[in-house]
């Protein structure tokens with residue numbers, strides 16, 4: 108802890124003479140309402156906890172920098188990417204997703220991977236995960252999905268029935284489930300995992316020509332994961348393992364670093380691609396869209412105060428700068444609303460004024476005024492409306508995003524499935540994983556699924572079978588299910604399968 112040899116004061120700055128004894132009426136008498144210091148202290152303490160993040164509640168953060176290593180100006184006009192060697196300060200926060208603030212760092216869960224870049228054109232937030240895909244591709248399903256990862260409303264326990272019921276009724280999740288139940292679902296702390304945007308974003312250059320990109324942060328520390336047994340042991344012995352690992356590495360000068368890459372598809376490629384490129388349950392295979400190097404992120408400073416920086420940090424995929432814009436990925440479109448909204452609820456409407464969130468390099472110049480915790484000058488006496496003729500901040504048309512062509516009708520569409528939902532999960536199982544990876548994946552699944560009802564186990568095992576025969580058979584055998592029955596279920600349509608496993 109750092110030293111601070113100042114006189115103790117009240118929250119209003121008045122010196123405090125005694126911070127150990129409450130003011131009472133007589134030596135043994137009751138406390139007095141005029142003990143302003145006592146009530147000031149208790150009242151503030153009563154309000155110390157802010158709402159917990161509904162997802163990503165447990166996390167650890169660090170300060171650092173991003174440095175451009177390769178010229179990408181033909182793809183994006185973003186100033187912070189405009190020159191090789193250019194550095195931008197960043198704050199990164201890593202997290203688990205489903206657990207509460209006190210939950211164990213080694214739980215099986217995707218890991219949040221969020222980075223705020225303080226650029227001269229405003230803040231840019233990268234809000235990714237350590238997995239390249241997601242369980243869903245429509246934001247309407249998101250709140251329901253998260254309910255199934257949290258606690259049963261009656262028992263207040265994590266519930267394997269809720270978990271597998273929903274996933275087995277949501278076949279597009281099978282790719283992410285395969286990643287999650289591999290040992291990458293229990294990374295060795297936060298330093299040894301990759302970060303993926305998952306979503307596709309638009310990058311556009313100074314001529315307003317655009318491409319679609321997916322962003323990858325690749326750890327320089329090498330891949331390191333925990334087995335199920337190691338993760339369970341650490342959850343008991345050191346539930347804050349990942350937080351400690353990150354903090355100590357930085358304290359000891361062993362700064363973690365990630366190389367940043369983009370995969371690129373042109374609008375023409377996306378038009379002709381064999382599946383919807385904006386479907387976040389699918390990766391862009393490297394052979395179709397190779398990794399193009401952009402820069403490097405290094406984390407080299409721990410926060411001095413956890414609450415001030417890590418807890419109050421607020422990221423949003425909608426926080427972008429000129430040169431970067433959203434794609435039509437529906438999950439992303441939902442997140443563009445939801446992240447800002449949750450920060451307004453959790454931190455207040457002026458959360459962008461908190462030090463860790465403020466656009467410290469660009470400044471903020473607009474006509475937003477007032478609201479709780481307006482801690483800056485609130486625009487002073489300047490004009491608070493546009494248009495005005497008093498020299499207030501004015502829009503600049505040179506920052507317009509490129510127009511994107513659109514056709515169609517308004518409706519509620521599913522994703523068209525030219526590559527079905529099982530192709531990439533199967534490729535991961537067959538072509539990327541080693542024998543050990545496959546054995547661990549099946550062991551991890553069996554250990555979790557065995558707590559769900561047998562009819563749900565069957566429905567889910569059939570989805571794994573559809574991804575790969577050996578995958579489905581391995582899970583079925585591990586659960587003691589009849590492999591012939593799973594084979595039959597796998598051959599059915601999802602509707603038929605749901606009916607066949609209704610009871």
Ligand code: NDP
Pocket residue numbers: 239285286289290291301325330390391392393394530531532534535539540544
């Ligand atoms: P490649 O053979 O070019 O690359 C395989 C990728 O898989 C590598 O990026 C590797 O990450 C990653 N990987 C290895 N084991 C796991 C695991 N257990 N869980 C998640 N990722 C893992 O493959 P393709 O591009 O042709 O894709 C094949 C499959 O690889 C995909 O279906 C997908 O499941 C997975 N994958 C693909 C990614 C992509 O963007 N194309 C990204 C991540 C996974 P690393 O190099 O860091 O070890």
